Amino acid sequence: MKRTLLAAVAVLALVAAACGDDDDESAPDDESAAGDLSGQSLTVGSANFPESVLLAEIYAGALEAQGADVTVEANIGSREVYYPAIETGEIDLLPEYTNSLLSFVLRQDDPEATPEATNVDEQVAELEEVLPDNLTVLTPSSAEDKDVIVCNQETIDEHGFTDLSGLSEVSNEITLGGPPEFAERSPFGLPGFQEFYGAQFAEFVPLEIGPPIVDALNANAINCGNLFSTDAAITENDFTALEDDMNIVPNEAVLPLISGEKATPEVTAVLDEVSAALDTEGLTELNFQVQAEGLAESEVAAQWLADNGFTE
Amino acid sequence: MDALSGTIEWLTTADNWWGPAGIVQRIWEHLQYSLLAVGLAVLIALPAGLVIGHTGRAEPGAFALSGAARAVPTLGLLVLLGRWYPVQAWPVVIVLAVLAIPPILANTTAGIGGVDPAVRDAAQGMGMTPLQVLTRVEVPLAAPLILAGIRSALLQVIATATIAAFAGLGGLGRFIIDGFAVSDDARVYGGSIVVAVLALLGEGLFALAQRSVRPAGLRRRRPPLLPVAVPIPPTAGGIST
Amino acid sequence: MSPVLAARPPSWSGFGFDGNWDVVWHYTVVHLRITSLALLLGAAVAFPLGLAGHRWRRSYPAILGVTSVLYTIPSLSLLVLLGLGFGLGLLNDTPLIVALAIYTLAILVRNLVEGLRAVPDSVKDAATGVGYTPLRSLLAIELPLAVPAIIAGLRVAAVSTISLVSIGGVLGRGGLGFLFFEGYRRNRTSEIIAGIAASILLAVVVDIALILTRRVLTPWTPARAAR
Numbered sequence: 174m175k176r177t178l179l180a181a182v183a184v185l186a187l188v189a190a191a192c193g194d195d196d197d198e199s200a201p202d203d204e205s206a207a208g209d210l211s212g213q214s215l216t217v218g219s220a221n222f223p224e225s226v227l228l229a230e231i232y233a234g235a236l237e238a239q240g241a242d243v244t245v246e247a248n249i250g251s252r253e254v255y256y257p258a259i260e261t262g263e264i265d266l267l268p269e270y271t272n273s274l275l276s277f278v279l280r281q282d283d284p285e286a287t288p289e290a291t292n293v294d295e296q297v298a299e300l301e302e303v304l305p306d307n308l309t310v311l312t313p314s315s316a317e318d319k320d321v322i323v324c325n326q327e328t329i330d331e332h333g334f335t336d337l338s339g340l341s342e343v344s345n346e347i348t349l350g351g352p353p354e355f356a357e358r359s360p361f362g363l364p365g366f367q368e369f370y371g372a373q374f375a376e377f378v379p380l381e382i383g384p385p386i387v388d389a390l391n392a393n394a395i396n397c398g399n400l401f402s403t404d405a406a407i408t409e410n411d412f413t414a415l416e417d418d419m420n421i422v423p424n425e426a427v428l429p430l431i432s433g434e435k436a437t438p439e440v441t442a443v444l445d446e447v448s449a450a451l452d453t454e455g456l457t458e459l460n461f462q463v464q465a466e467g468l469a470e471s472e473v474a475a476q477w478l479a480d481n482g483f484t485e
Numbered sequence: 486m487d488a489l490s491g492t493i494e495w496l497t498t499a500d501n502w503w504g505p506a507g508i509v510q511r512i513w514e515h516l517q518y519s520l521l522a523v524g525l526a527v528l529i530a531l532p533a534g535l536v537i538g539h540t541g542r543a544e545p546g547a548f549a550l551s552g553a554a555r556a557v558p559t560l561g562l563l564v565l566l567g568r569w570y571p572v573q574a575w576p577v578v579i580v581l582a583v584l585a586i587p588p589i590l591a592n593t594t595a596g597i598g599g600v601d602p603a604v605r606d607a608a609q610g611m612g613m614t615p616l617q618v619l620t621r622v623e624v625p626l627a628a629p630l631i632l633a634g635i636r637s638a639l640l641q642v643i644a645t646a647t648i649a650a651f652a653g654l655g656g657l658g659r660f661i662i663d664g665f666a667v668s669d670d671a672r673v674y675g676g677s678i679v680v681a682v683l684a685l686l687g688e689g690l691f692a693l694a695q696r697s698v699r700p701a702g703l704r705r706r707r708p709p710l711l712p713v714a715v716p717i718p719p720t721a722g723g724i725s726t
Numbered sequence: 727m728s729p730v731l732a733a734r735p736p737s738w739s740g741f742g743f744d745g746n747w748d749v750v751w752h753y754t755v756v757h758l759r760i761t762s763l764a765l766l767l768g769a770a771v772a773f774p775l776g777l778a779g780h781r782w783r784r785s786y787p788a789i790l791g792v793t794s795v796l797y798t799i800p801s802l803s804l805l806v807l808l809g810l811g812f813g814l815g816l817l818n819d820t821p822l823i824v825a826l827a828i829y830t831l832a833i834l835v836r837n838l839v840e841g842l843r844a845v846p847d848s849v850k851d852a853a854t855g856v857g858y859t860p861l862r863s864l865l866a867i868e869l870p871l872a873v874p875a876i877i878a879g880l881r882v883a884a885v886s887t888i889s890l891v892s893i894g895g896v897l898g899r900g901g902l903g904f905l906f907f908e909g910y911r912r913n914r915t916s917e918i919i920a921g922i923a924a925s926i927l928l929a930v931v932v933d934i935a936l937i938l939t940r941r942v943l944t945p946w947t948p949a950r951a952a953r
Binding site: 221222223248249250254263383384385387406463464467469 | 896897
Binding site for chain 2: 797798800804881893906915
């Protein structure tokens with residue numbers, strides 16, 4: 174019922190866009206050539222970490238600037254929680270990361286499955302194959318945010334390793350922190366570390382990625398922890414990000430996951446422009462503003478959108 | 486229902502019970518947090534309740550304090566302490582103790598304070614010192630209510646000790662949090678069932694203890710213990726006061 | 727800013743308290759809303775249950791037993807059960823409200839029944855003597871006399887509920903609980919403290935409001951119980 178209604182709205186919007194050029198319906202700050210989105214509505218969701226909220230706010234702001242009616246549902250939870258919501262149409266659009274999304278979708282059917290793709294293009298292709306019919310991904314950005322293992326200064330001073338192989342050699346003396354999912358994930362998780370690096374950690378402490386892990390590292394309650402590569406805390410606290418010499422950390426390019434119905438040409442064009450304007454360095458800087466300077470994601474996003482010509 | 490069969494399977498798989506992350510280990514951790522917390526709360530609230538109930542001073546204050554302590558959001562306090570002292574057990578114990586103090590303090594105060602003044606007079610008339618009045622008369626009479634308070638505290642603490650998992654610690658909350666993180670519903674439900682059973686076992690043991698300490702003279706069908714105008718201290722479960 | 731962006735809940739900015747009081751206020755209101763709905767729902771269910779437990783004595787232990795068992799279910803599990811298992815969804819407040827209502831049952835039912843039981847037989851006999859039907863006696867005599875006990879139960883239920891609402895923070899909801907988790911994840915201790923303080927304040931205010939309500943409803947009771 175809701176779906177038919179949404180489909181009808183989408184069709185009407187397309188029809189209106191197609192034959193409504195002479196009607197003056199464009200939003201006042203219509204700067205890009207993406208076209209008018211009034212009449213289209215989307216719900217943008219995000220995962221429960223700052224960068225995801227940032228990206229969601231950026232998508233939302235860019236679409237809104239073109240006249241779309243946008244609702245943001247931030248901080249829904251982990252992928253296990255929010256993915257069903259986009260599958261069923263409760264949400265329409267999410268910022269995603271190529272490898273994480275691909276792994277997750279593959280495992281829905283086969284818990285042991287792993288992606289075959291080895292680079293971003295292959296990842297996108299594989300995604301298009303395995304995503305349900307009602308969902309699609311759009312052009313990925315060059316911005317990437319990979320998982321990374323970082324260690325505090327005491328641990329590096331004591332053991333002196335710089336990459337994951339080095340870490341694995343002394344793993345039985347290391348207490349590792351990571352999200353609860355890490356305990357069961359492969360390749361980037363405890364089972365993966367065991368399989369690819371032969372590592373068995375002394376202890377695993379389940380903590381959320383972000384400040385909880387940072388706090389624990391600073392208190393030396395854990396030696397090393399799972400953070401994200403664009404996290405400002407790494408440089409702020411003098412943590413050492415370990416090199417992934419065995420390449421167990423796959424590419425994680427940022428890209429929009431969107432319901433097929435909502436991916437109208439206008440929406441797609443706007444989101445493609447956003448993806449093109451984002452890069453890893455820029456994303457790290459945005460993260461810094463939220464995490465280190467404590468600004469709200471919506472503010473930082475709004476500023477970025479203005480600086481990059483998406484809004485006035 | 487899929488979740489039901491998955492849960493039963495999880496509960497009946499021997500591997501899940503043993504080992505460093507098994508159910509037995511988690512039960513043990515869970516009990517440690519719970520018993521330490523309730524123990525700490527008893528250490529604080531029981532003497533306080535005895536004194537306040539006996540002397541009658543600051544009685545409204547005791548109830549007000551209980552109310553205020555009940556208002557502290559347990560999870561919020563844990564998150565706060567966890568920021569300053571990450572991955573340590575004692576913040577959990579303290580936070581759970583704060584949760585446990587109100588029922589114990591309120592019930593002890595009301596129990597001692599609610600003893601019929603006539604009985605107290607009679608005891609004093611017999612020549613008992615205040616301390617003897619307290620220990621020989623008031624405590625035995627108030628014992629069921631006091632125990633009911635500790636019982637209520639234990640129930641709440643066992644059910645809430647799952648929050649230790651948020652601080653990266655152990656306990657049965659691990660199954661709930663971890664299971665939730667990887668969408669393993671069987672684990673979430675299984676862990677919850679174990680917590681519920683544990684809490685109910687505690688309840689059962691206490692019910693027996695309460696029955697056995699009721700003074701012989703009061704073992705008939707009891708009239709209401711307190712005048713209606715006094716807030717009835719909350720106790721959970723089958724009542725045997 | 728466009729009107730839609732402006733209508734979103736205010737976000738915490740910076741590391742201090744300045745300029746964030748509107749955020750605290752917003753989530754306090756949400757918190758109060760969830761609490762009120764949970765209490766109303768709980769009371770609506772507890773009332774008939776309590777009356778049944780009073781009227782049919784044999785059923786009372788069973789009713790208390792069931793509500794006790796429900797009370798032991800850990801909050802996060804109940805939330806997941808209601809949200810995913812019962813299909814209420816996790817993107818709204820309904821599973822939280824229902825879960826909280828379930829937790830209030832144990833105390834509300836118990837206090838209602840104990841309150842009714844505490845009405846002296848002499849009073850009930852007098853009512854019958856004057857010609858009151860059992861129903862009228864219940865409504866006009868017994869319930870009003872049970873009000874202090876009922877309100878006592880409501881106070882405890884209200885304060886406990888206010889404390890429990892914050893569990894919703896795990897899922898990005900939960901009124902002031904959102905501030906705990908946000909502050910935890912965003913490295914903002916001030917946000918956590920503000921959430922805790924507001925939660926306690928809210929509980930105290932609600933508690934006082936209920937005490938005043940009791941005084942209004944039972945003018946015949948002295949403000950302090952005689953010892």
